[in-house]
Amino acid sequence: MDGHQKSLNQERAVAFVVARLNSSRLPEKHLRRIGDRSLLAWVINNLRGCQELAEIVIATVAEPCNEPLLAYAAREGLSCYWYEGDPDQVTTRLRRAAEDYAAEICVLVSGDCPLIPGPALDQLIRQLRCEPAGDYIWVPPDEHGREAVLEGINVARRRAWQLADDLSDTPELKEHQFPVIRLHPELFQGVAAQVPPELYGPRHRLSVDTFADLEFMNRVHEVLTAQGRAFALPEVLQLLQEEPELGRINAHVHQRRLREIIHPVLYVVDVGPGFGYGHLIRSQELALQLVERLGWPVTFLVDDGDAARLLLERGLPVAWGAWGRPARPAPEGRREQTVAELLPRHGLLLLDISPREVPPGWRDELGADTPVVVLDKSEEWAQAGDLIIFPGVTAPAGKETPAGQPGAFLKAAAKSGPQVLSGSEFIILRRDIRRLATRSRDKDLDLLAYLHRQEQREALRNFMERHQLRGYVIGGFEPDFPQLLARSRLLVSSFGYSFYEALALETYPVVWPYSPAHRQEARLFYARLGLPSVIIDKENDLPDILPLLAGAGKRKITLKDGTPALVQAIFRLRERWPGYHRNEEDTDNHVLRYQRASGV
Incomplete structure (x- = not known):
């Protein structure tokens, strides 16, 4: 040499x-x-x-x-x-x-x-x-x-x-x-x-940039380990040829480009005792897809410890606080923050809050020229938002999006007030439910009950014992809820997001409402989906669920995740804000992305 x-x-x-x-x-x-x-x-x-x-x-x-x-x-x-x-x-x-x-x-x-x-x-x-x-x-x-x-x-x-x-x-x-x-x-x-x-x-x-990427890697590791194969690049590439459906776990994730505008999102959700967790679960899925499909980071404002832990596990940052109501005391090591404090660092605000009185002029008090998206609210205050989303079929009469015409309806609504999206094509189905829906299910439980009120839970437990029914009665956050729901023949709950999840898993939803608003939403839900209405008003009505357990009145409903359509609508809302122009060469995910005019 x-x-x-x-x-x-x-x-x-x-x-x-x-x-x-x-x-x-x-x-x-x-x-x-x-x-x-x-x-x-x-x-x-x-x-x-x-x-x-x-x-x-x-x-x-x-x-x-x-x-x-x-x-x-x-x-x-x-x-x-x-x-x-x-x-x-x-x-x-x-x-x-x-x-x-x-x-x-x-x-x-x-x-x-x-x-x-x-x-x-x-x-x-x-x-x-x-x-x-x-x-x-x-x-x-x-x-x-x-x-x-x-x-x-x-x-x-x-x-x-x-x-x-x-x-x-x-x-x-x-x-x-x-x-x-x-x-x-x-x-x-x-x-x-x-x-x-x-x-x-x-x-x-x-590469691992989002939670979907991490899910993909863990699933691939799980499959290879079960087969006695190494978690190494050649084996992973071979596995993707053998089981190409694995690639769909993160195929939708947007790869950021050299020049690209990023809009951080602030997401306010009421969650925890008195509110439940259904709104958080759907909001979490919408947030994850905003991160994955657009590359926009999302920070949540919540005041519940279980909610904060759940969000952080999914890689979603959390600030402690609430909007339009007093926040619960912040835990040690955290301080309470407000929307007014956080919003100047964000380019979009999403509100998924419980019914309440919101004073006129709330939009001006935010002190930032930022688009606002409101979920599931038809009250007068919500009309000051820029986009109202009803992710399901329970929008008040006159608020439904014409079937097959979401884009046209958005344009029409923009002339007279906020844009409105509603209908079954905008239902949010979280990824855990979507995966379970693709698998065969053994319905070994008669029912799963998710009820906020102690007296309702006690009444249902007594009913189940008398009729020797198998199942679970819960009153708060349950990490295994998707798996329990997939195993159950019936869901008993006050009306909420979980009713759509139940239908996706062929579990029939039964309403035991604790407010007139829930009862009205439940009636719209059953009527617009063409399902037999089963509403429990009092303990003596519980025997009405027995025919359902025998198989009477059931109807299979096919639901598709509408979150991608909501992400696209939110993107189009943000792109109309002043100061941006179209980058014609970037059409990733069939959604045109935009760049700041002064930065190109």
Whole structure:
């Protein structure tokens, strides 16, 4: 071996794992679990299998929220580059890290990609070492035209990072991982490389940016583990060919682009004792799809501990407070916040609140020119909103969206007041219910009851005991509610969102209302869906449910999740606000996205 070749083989290759814990779409995603370990642990374990790496460095920003990354690096015996410059200047952060760690070949690794293929990475490093004039590695399609499925890795020489950082002269270029190299190929010499044939194929999302991505990874891990196969990139790609339906779990997630306007959303929900959890459950699904389909981060304003925990588990940030009523006391470590305080940092406000008196002029008091979406409210105060959504069939007469004409109705409504959307095509079905609806179900329970009032729960328990009925009676939040509902033949509850979930799972809903409003909504629900009405007004009416248990009066209703249509309507509402113009080249998810005129 001559001296020059020896020096090339000794070029120091360092992997820089880019990670921050303040992701707007899935906070602390690097510490979330996939199977038996964290996302970050999967990344590091795969890199440790590489033979060509001299060092692995976690590259993060000097912010308090990232201190767990320092602790993780210390526990694992890794280096951690603690960048104290501008947190949004990604290119400069990585350049400084490469210089400080004397990296001659720089391997950029996205900390949200758990399936880094170690052997393929070794191969890329070796191929760059063999080309002294090369600046970076790129992998062209194979002889069959198939793209390489390599997400989250980039191999380049340090000089390429330094030049790319020097040329990154706009915030958009600084905030991403060296897009200048791709945008100006005439300035950088690429080296075409190959990877093993099993790493070519159809593209799929293999990074974790949203809760749907995390669900996808955990489901794939579960299936592979059950089959005795490794959770590794070749096996995952093979599994997606065998079971392509797995890919639908996160196929709808929007991949953010270099220049894109982001509208943070503030979502206010009444939840907890006295309100129930149905509105939170549907609002959570709408929020998740706003994050996943549009890339808009959503923060909730609630004042219930169980609700806060549930939202945080799904990666949805929480502020403590309420709107239009006194908030419950904030727990230790939290402080109460208001809509007026939070709204200036958000581009959209959603309200899903209980019936109440809202004073005139509430819109002006918010003090921000922000679109407002109101759910399920026909009162006079709601007319000051910009979009009213009735996610179901219980809108008051005259508020129904004409069948098959939601877009036309939106335009017409805008001339005289807020836009209105209602009807079965806008029903929100959470993902847990949608998955259960696709599976065969053993109806081994007679009924599931969800009742707020203690006297109702006691009366139903006594009735079930007398008639030897099997089931559950609950009065608050129940994590296993979807599974129990799928197993039950009847649902007994005051009217709410869970009635649509029951129909999706072929469980017949029975109303035991505790207000005239619930009774009226229930009547509309049964009538507009063509279902036999079963309303319990008092304990003596409970025997009316027995014929249903015998199979009488049942009718199967097919329901489809209408959340994507609501996301599209909300997007169209926001795009009409002044200061935006159409980017004709971006039609992801069949929804045109917009960019700020001054930023293009």
